[in-house]
Structures are given as C-alpha cells and as structure tokens.
Amino acid sequence: MSSRPPSRERPAPRDIVELRALATRQPDLAAAAALHAELVATVRRVEARIATPSLDVPDDLLRTRLLRGVPLASFGEFAIDWSEVRLLIRQVTDVLRRMDLVDQAASQRLHAVGREAGLPDRARAWYDQVTTAVEDDPEGMWSEVLQWSLKPFLIRTAEVVTRRVSLDEWRRGTCPVCAAEPEFAVITPSGERHLLCGRCHARWPFDGGCPYCGCTDLSQLRTFATADRVYRVTECRACGRYLKALDSQAAGRALLPFYDPVATLPLDAAMMQGR
Ligand SMILES: [Zn+2]
Numbered sequence: 641m642s643s644r645p646p647s648r649e650r651p652a653p654r655d656i657v658e659l660r661a662l663a664t665r666q667p668d669l670a671a672a673a674a675l676h677a678e679l680v681a682t683v684r685r686v687e688a689r690i691a692t693p694s695l696d697v698p699d700d701l702l703r704t705r706l707l708r709g710v711p712l713a714s715f716g717e718f719a720i721d722w723s724e725v726r727l728l729i730r731q732v733t734d735v736l737r738r739m740d741l742v743d744q745a746a747s748q749r750l751h752a753v754g755r756e757a758g759l760p761d762r763a764r765a766w767y768d769q770v771t772t773a774v775e776d777d778p779e780g781m782w783s784e785v786l787q788w789s790l791k792p793f794l795i796r797t798a799e800v801v802t803r804r805v806s807l808d809e810w811r812r813g814t815c816p817v818c819a820a821e822p823e824f825a826v827i828t829p830s831g832e833r834h835l836l837c838g839r840c841h842a843r844w845p846f847d848g849g850c851p852y853c854g855c856t857d858l859s860q861l862r863t864f865a866t867a868d869r870v871y872r873v874t875e876c877r878a879c880g881r882y883l884k885a886l887d888s889q890a891a892g893r894a895l896l897p898f899y900d901p902v903a904t905l906p907l908d909a910a911m912m913q914g915r
C-alpha cells in the first residue's frame with residue numbers, strides 16, 4: 641500500500657512555478673514565459689509516465705566513447721515510445737497554435753508530419769543534425785516541435801547515462817550524450833563552468849574558452865554580468881556567438897534548464913542590438 645498521491649496531483653515542478661511567476665513579474669516576458677510553462681507542463685506529463693529507458697551500451701564502451709570524444713547515445717540505442725512522441729507532436733503544435741505562433745495551415749502540416757510512418761527517420765536525421773527541414777515549413781517550426789516532443793526521452797537518457805559514467809573527462813564544446821551544442825552555462829559555487837545541452841539537458845564541465853568555435857584566446861572573449869550578478873554573457877569575437885550563464889552562487893540556487901533561458905531573453909535582445 642502506498643500513500644503517495646497519483647502523479648497527476650504532484651505539485652508543479654519548480655521551473656513551471658518560476659515561469660508563471662516570471663510572467664507576472666515581467667510583462668514583456670509574459671508571452672514567452674506562458675508559452676514555455678505550457679510546453680514544459682506538456683512534456684512533464686509524458687515524462688512522468690514513461691519508463692526509465694535503458695541505454696543498450698555497456699559501461700566500458702561508454703567510457704571508451706568518452707575517451708575518444710564519441711557521443712554516448714546514438715539514435716536507436718535508447719528506447720523511444722513513438723506513440724507518445726506522436727501525441728506530443730500534436731499537443732506541442734496545439735500549444736503553438738493557441739499562442740498564435742503557427743497559423744492553421746502550418747499546424748495542420750505539423751500534425752500530418754507527426755502521423756507519417758517515416759517519423760522515426762525524420763527524428764534520426766534531426767538527432768544526427770543532418771537536416772531539420774520539412775517541406776512547406778517556412779517558419780522552421782518543425783525542429784522546434786520535434787525537439788519538445790523528443791525531450792522526455794532525451795532527458796531520461798541523459799539521466800541514465802550520467803548515473804553510469806562521469807562526464808568530467810569530456811571537456812568538449814558539444815554535448816557528451818547527444819552531440820548538440822550547449823544552450824546555457826552555469827558557474828558552480830566552486831567557480832567551475834558547466835555547459836547545459838539544449839536538447840537532453842546533460843551538463844558537463846568546460847573551461848576551454850568558446851564552446852562554439854574552440855577559441856581560447858582570452859582577448860577575444862568578453863564577459864558581461866547583469867547588475868545583480870546572477871547572469872553573465874560571454875561573447876566570442878572570433879565566431880560572433882555568445883553563451884549565457886547563471887552564477888549559481890549569486891543566484892542562491894541551481895540552474896533551472898527550462899526557466900533560465902527564458903528569464904534571460906532580454907540578454908539575447910541586448911546582444912542582438914549590440915551588433
Ligand atoms: Zn545533449
């Protein structure tokens with residue numbers, strides 16, 4: 641006998657609570673915060689009911705891959721429940737439609753792609769970063785929809801992998817689990833910089849300058865901090881890209897992967913204006 645409440649009655653995760661608070665606190669971010677709160681809630685509902693996926697790769701092969709700089713999870717090595725992915729494609733598309741980010745015709749196309757028999761092949765191409773394109777998708781929304789729809793499985797896979805091997809020796813600019821680029825960074829209380837994967841939320845230490853182009857020339861890297869010191873942005877003049885980071889000591893909390901990228905949208909706007 642268990643007295644635990646059913647999963648649907650669990651309190652909202654912290655990132656959803658913070659996103660809703662952000663929507664109230666900063667009216668200019670209200671739309672983006674509300675959108676992300678809905679998307680995260682949609683993804684979390686599926687995440688709560690999927691079985692923890694096993695990764696069909698022995699530990700010593702994982703360690704060999706880390707040493708050789710090969711990402712740990714190839715497509716096909718972790719389980720994906722395609723009926724859940726298809727459901728999420730419909731639900732994520734409906735959220736985007738409700739928020740008026742796609743029109744009726746685009747939403748119908750996205751629904752149709754979600755029903756295709758070839759969906760796993762499309763997902764594999766996206767995962768392998770070969771192509772994200774879908775015909776008649778001028779808004780480029782397909783990769784957005786697919787990313788949200790695969791997220792529960794990618795996040796679970798990264799959790800499983802990081803329980804089995806330490807990512808400390810990776811030290812590359814791309815994700816050790818899925819090979820995607822970092823979306824955000826966090827400065828740990830001990831002053832280390834960890835990168836956050838935008839797809840699977842894996843985190844790994846990285847001290848090698850710009851993760852995007854590998855530039856380690858400090859004169860090319862400029863860092864700005866917000867007035868409250870909670871966030872900082874490091875811009876790379878060699879490749880023109882930048883990475884936002886949370887200073888977890890100044891913030892007094894850990895990184896919230898669904899919240900911090902949205903809370904720092906004004907920094908993206910500032911970086912765009914500065915060009
Ligand atoms: Zn990843």
Ligand SMILES: [Zn+2]
Nearest residue numbers: 850853876879
């Ligand atoms: Zn760079």
